Amino acid sequence: MLKNLKEWVIVFIIIGAIMLIGNWIGYDIMPLDALPGLAVLIGISLAGLVIHRLLPFQLPSIAYIGILGLILTLPNMPGSEQIVAWTAEVSLLAIATPILAYAGVSIGRSWFDFVQLGWRTIVIGMFVLLGTFLGSAVIAEVILRMQGII
Structure with a gap:
């Protein structure tokens, strides 16, 4: 468990640094402004x-993360307003980009196994x-035209 925790922390620190940079470059939010929200998200x-x-239930970890985040941001929960204010400084796309890149790298590591399935699978x-x-792209085009943005 301790080895997993160390690995998780290292991955979260790397992804967190990428998120801070993406948030800064893409959304002009200074890293020090986004750091508390990012720390909360990583902590959750x-x-x-x-x-x-630790629990014997067979729920995916994302369920526990979501439930914990929901509980911590309930309106009557002490500190929830501060958590919401901090996490509002972190853009969703700044979060999604490094996570999707990490998923791509994970898939890329098993590329040989993927190729073994045959050329039809690749096509x-x-x-x-x-x-x-x-x-x-088509859905985005239609929605943006309907809204008059483009």
Whole structure:
């Protein structure tokens, strides 16, 4: 458990640093302004992972993280207003970018296993990625035109 905790902390520190930089470059939020919110998010995530390991229930760790975050930000919970104010300084896209990059690296590490499935799987995977990208672009285009933004 202690080894896992050390690994989680290292991963969260690396991802947190990338988030701070992305938040600063992409959204002009100074790292010192976003640091408390990021620390809260990392703390909640670490606590959720630890709870997942300690409890015998078969819930995914994201459920514990979500429940813990929900409880800590309930309106009557002491300190919830401060937690909400701190986390408001961290952009959602600044969070998503390094996490998705980490997921991509994780998938890339098993690329050899993926190739072993055959060339058809690679072709289908490329079409799925292309379809997802084009579908997202079309939906964004329609919504932005409906709102009059473009």
